Amino acid sequence: MPDPQPERPVRVKLEGIGLEIEVKPGVSLFEAVRKAGLAIDSDCAGKGTCGQCRVRFLEGVPPPKAEDEALLASQDVEDGWRLACQSYPTTDCRILIPQTTPLARRQIRVLTAAAGEELPPAPARRPTGVGYGVAIDVGTTTVVCYLMDLSRALQVGVASFANPQTAFGPDVISRITYAHRGSRELRELQRRLIVAVEKNLLALCSERNIAPATVSAMTVVGNMTMMHLFRGVDPWPLGVAPYEPVFRESLPLTGHELGFRRFADVRVQVLPGVAGHLGSDIVAGVVALDLPHRRGVSLFMDLGTNGEVVLCSERVVAGASCAAGPAFEGVHIHSGMAAFPGAIERVDEEEGALRLDTIDGVEPVGLCGSGLADAVVLLLRRGLLLLSGRLVAPDQVPPDVPADLRARVQEDGEGRRFLLYKDGERGDIILMQRDIREVQLAKAPMRAGVEMLLKECKLAAEEIDGVYVAGAFGSSIRSQTLLALGIVPESVRGRIHAVGNTAGLGARLALTSPKHMKEAGRLARSMRHVDLVLREDFRQSFAENIPFPALRESD
Amino acid sequence: MDLETIKQRVIEGDAKGTAALTQQALDEGMPPQSILNDALIPSMGVVGELFEKNEYFVPELLLAARAMYAALDLLRPHLQAGDFESAGKAVVGTVQGDLHDIGKKLVVIMLEGNGFEVVDLGNDVPPERFVEAVKEGGSQLVGLSALLTSALPAMEKTVRAIREYDPSGKVKVIVGGAPVTQAFADSIGADGFGRDATAAVTLARRLLGDA
Numbered sequence: 001m002p003d004p005q006p007e008r009p010v011r012v013k014l015e016g017i018g019l020e021i022e023v024k025p026g027v028s029l030f031e032a033v034r035k036a037g038l039a040i041d042s043d044c045a046g047k048g049t050c051g052q053c054r055v056r057f058l059e060g061v062p063p064p065k066a067e068d069e070a071l072l073a074s075q076d077v078e079d080g081w082r083l084a085c086q087s088y089p090t091t092d093c094r095i096l097i098p099q100t101t102p103l104a105r106r107q108i109r110v111l112t113a114a115a116g117e118e119l120p121p122a123p124a125r126r127p128t129g130v131g132y133g134v135a136i137d138v139g140t141t142t143v144v145c146y147l148m149d150l151s152r153a154l155q156v157g158v159a160s161f162a163n164p165q166t167a168f169g170p171d172v173i174s175r176i177t178y179a180h181r182g183s184r185e186l187r188e189l190q191r192r193l194i195v196a197v198e199k200n201l202l203a204l205c206s207e208r209n210i211a212p213a214t215v216s217a218m219t220v221v222g223n224m225t226m227m228h229l230f231r232g233v234d235p236w237p238l239g240v241a242p243y244e245p246v247f248r249e250s251l252p253l254t255g256h257e258l259g260f261r262r263f264a265d266v267r268v269q270v271l272p273g274v275a276g277h278l279g280s281d282i283v284a285g286v287v288a289l290d291l292p293h294r295r296g297v298s299l300f301m302d303l304g305t306n307g308e309v310v311l312c313s314e315r316v317v318a319g320a321s322c323a324a325g326p327a328f329e330g331v332h333i334h335s336g337m338a339a340f341p342g343a344i345e346r347v348d349e350e351e352g353a354l355r356l357d358t359i360d361g362v363e364p365v366g367l368c369g370s371g372l373a374d375a376v377v378l379l380l381r382r383g384l385l386l387l388s389g390r391l392v393a394p395d396q397v398p399p400d401v402p403a404d405l406r407a408r409v410q411e412d413g414e415g416r417r418f419l420l421y422k423d424g425e426r427g428d429i430i431l432m433q434r435d436i437r438e439v440q441l442a443k444a445p446m447r448a449g450v451e452m453l454l455k456e457c458k459l460a461a462e463e464i465d466g467v468y469v470a471g472a473f474g475s476s477i478r479s480q481t482l483l484a485l486g487i488v489p490e491s492v493r494g495r496i497h498a499v500g501n502t503a504g505l506g507a508r509l510a511l512t513s514p515k516h517m518k519e520a521g522r523l524a525r526s527m528r529h530v531d532l533v534l535r536e537d538f539r540q541s542f543a544e545n546i547p548f549p550a551l552r553e554s555d
Numbered sequence: 556m557d558l559e560t561i562k563q564r565v566i567e568g569d570a571k572g573t574a575a576l577t578q579q580a581l582d583e584g585m586p587p588q589s590i591l592n593d594a595l596i597p598s599m600g601v602v603g604e605l606f607e608k609n610e611y612f613v614p615e616l617l618l619a620a621r622a623m624y625a626a627l628d629l630l631r632p633h634l635q636a637g638d639f640e641s642a643g644k645a646v647v648g649t650v651q652g653d654l655h656d657i658g659k660k661l662v663v664i665m666l667e668g669n670g671f672e673v674v675d676l677g678n679d680v681p682p683e684r685f686v687e688a689v690k691e692g693g694s695q696l697v698g699l700s701a702l703l704t705s706a707l708p709a710m711e712k713t714v715r716a717i718r719e720y721d722p723s724g725k726v727k728v729i730v731g732g733a734p735v736t737q738a739f740a741d742s743i744g745a746d747g748f749g750r751d752a753t754a755a756v757t758l759a760r761r762l763l764g765d766a
Binding site for chain 2 (some may be wrong): 524546
């Protein structure tokens with residue numbers, strides 16, 4: 001039976017995001033949230049068959065529908081969980097979206113600076129261009145635009161916003177699948193991105209009193225899928241074996257060809273990628289850090305749903321990409337969430353009690369990647385988690401564990417768990433046994449990727465002189481956590497550096513310096529792509545790295 | 556030789572110990588079919604239970620499988636037709652376009668460990684290849700795996716190809732993998748969906764029992 005149609009739009013408060021949206025009669029909650037620029041996870045695009053778009057009503061809970069009963073556990077239905085795509089709110093309500101992706105207008109964690117790596121001093125005598133240029137880092141989740149004064153190689157403004165394609169899927173494979181539905185869908189993904197970039201650039205220009213017509217050049221970096229979608233090229237070959245791109249070289253384009261209106265005459269250079277899923281973001285990162293010219297052996301890592309690793313020595317540069325899964329983005333984690341305000345980002349023990357730090361210091365709402373990693377390490381350290389990844393039972397808690405922690409070790413019919421935060425309103429924040437399994441499945445391929453590169457380059461882990469960890473998660477995770485999880489080998493202790501958004505730095509360098517642009521081209525051609533997926537030794541290494549490494553005293 | 560000890564060695568994932576004890580049992584004149592039916596197969600049943608209870612995870616399961624296969628290699632030359640009561644014949648593979656096969660490998664291990672005869676077609680398997688394998692081996696069960704969302708259309712195509720070959724629905728098709736849900740399985744007309752390797756065994760038993 002259809003819901004009785006309300007006369008007027010209702011107000012829906014999105015808890016934990018701090019946003020209120022209006023939902024018109026006859027519009028599903030799923031559509032309304034998407035219109036607001038937020039993405040709710042969904043595999044069936046709102047058809048009510050996949051059960052992914054579950055949201056929890058905290059106030060104004062509607063009666064359950066047949067689809068809710070069919071796809072959600074009865075306890076969850078009782079607790080107010082409903083499918084967003086089947087909800088047509090008729091009264092004002094308050095909801096919690098467990099797994100969503102950031103939206104632009106909200107203050108979110110975005111790295112716009114590369115830590116400790118300032119742009120090289122402006123080449124005062126030889127200006128690289130006139131007017132202004134734009135460097136764009138197109139991330140799967142977040143896009144960052146840098147406005148640069150070309151004559152001084154000086155940054156004059158920066159804007160970051162959620163990739164609007166997120167509404168069509170959180171990860172590259174779901175975007176690839178959507179783009180492949182047809183030319184209309186492919187165009188739609190490209191349009192949304194270009195329109196959002198244009199809008200943000202115009203806002204930047206107007207803030208700085210810069211005429212858009214004085215912007216003459218643009219460099220773009222991104223992973224291979226983003227490179228394809230930016231150019232409007234169907235990335236389907238990246239989604240099916242042998243996972244190779246349609247193009248990887250850098251092609252000069254005009255803004256007009258890409259669909260820019262106010263920046264139609266801008267010369268656009270999408271930086272080159274290597275092969276497979278190793279895109280220009282990785283090339284730009286390695287160029288920005290100048291790794292091939294550093295003495296000794298360096299390991300570059302970009303930790304994300306798709307993790308990339310590059311090993312550089314004076315002899316050889318080799319890179320690999322591996323599907324690490326979205327656990328560290330808070331996806332598929334019981335209390336997981338993106339790095340929004342209220343996400344627990346640090347978990348520590350202080351005088352025998354648990355200490356939780358959240359983003360913006362507000363009341364905890366859920367657990368983001370770095371908090372998740374911290375929690376796992378704390379449990380390992382206290383013997384509450386065995387190296388195999390098995391949580392201990394409440395009656396197996398080691399005797400030296402303080403009472404506060406001891407009381408958090410729980411077990412019921414659903415399995416073992418660790419209680420992080422007890423909260424009446426939004427439910428408990430807990431770490432489930434299966435969350436730990438997800439962490440293991442996300443961290444093992446990263447380490448296996450490192451091992452395969454070492455093997456390919458005939459180097460030993462002990463020979464690595466420096467590890468450079470890029471990306472948002474890489475900057476929020478502590479280096480001892482990377483060691484305790486086993487993502488990097490023990491021998492690199494003391495040599496791990498969080499380097500921030502190196503892709504954006506590389507894009508800016510390529511924009512302002514022909515030398516760096518040339519270097520990106522050279523590196524993209526010379527980097528050896530190590531294909532992991534078919535290697536039997538990768539599979540073996542993956543399995544071997546699922547357990548956690550033995551802890552050191554100092555951990 | 557105590558069969559219970561062999562069983563324990565498999566559960567512990569001790570391949571060397573399992574092989575040594577199996578050899579000893581054979582030397583002592585223990586019938587190979589009792590080693591298989593009363594030690595190896597029950598041991599993998601226990602491993603499956605531990606996996607389901609989350610006590611065991613992928614590494615423990617792989618180690619137990621290695622121990623089981625070490626013993627099986629020793630038994631094979633001594634086993635004769637009829638020594639082994641097959642739980643059914645199955646064809647398993649990762650669908651076309653997808654090269655990921657750790658999940659599928661776990662399914663093969665658990666099916667074999669529970670007495671199924673399994674043909675593992677590997678990964679990136681085209682629909683026709685599945686149909687051919689069913690034809691050749693007379694399998695009653697086909698297991699399809701996929702890790703990437705982009706491989707789901709190929710899964711659907713494979714189910715269709717099998718139905719075209721066998722419109723009566725005698726051949727049962729089960730599907731699984733990270734992007735697969737019960738709803739998706741229903742929508743492509745699969746006979747069953749399994750969340751993990753142990754669920755695949757339960758499903759296989761039920762479907763073949765029904766047949």
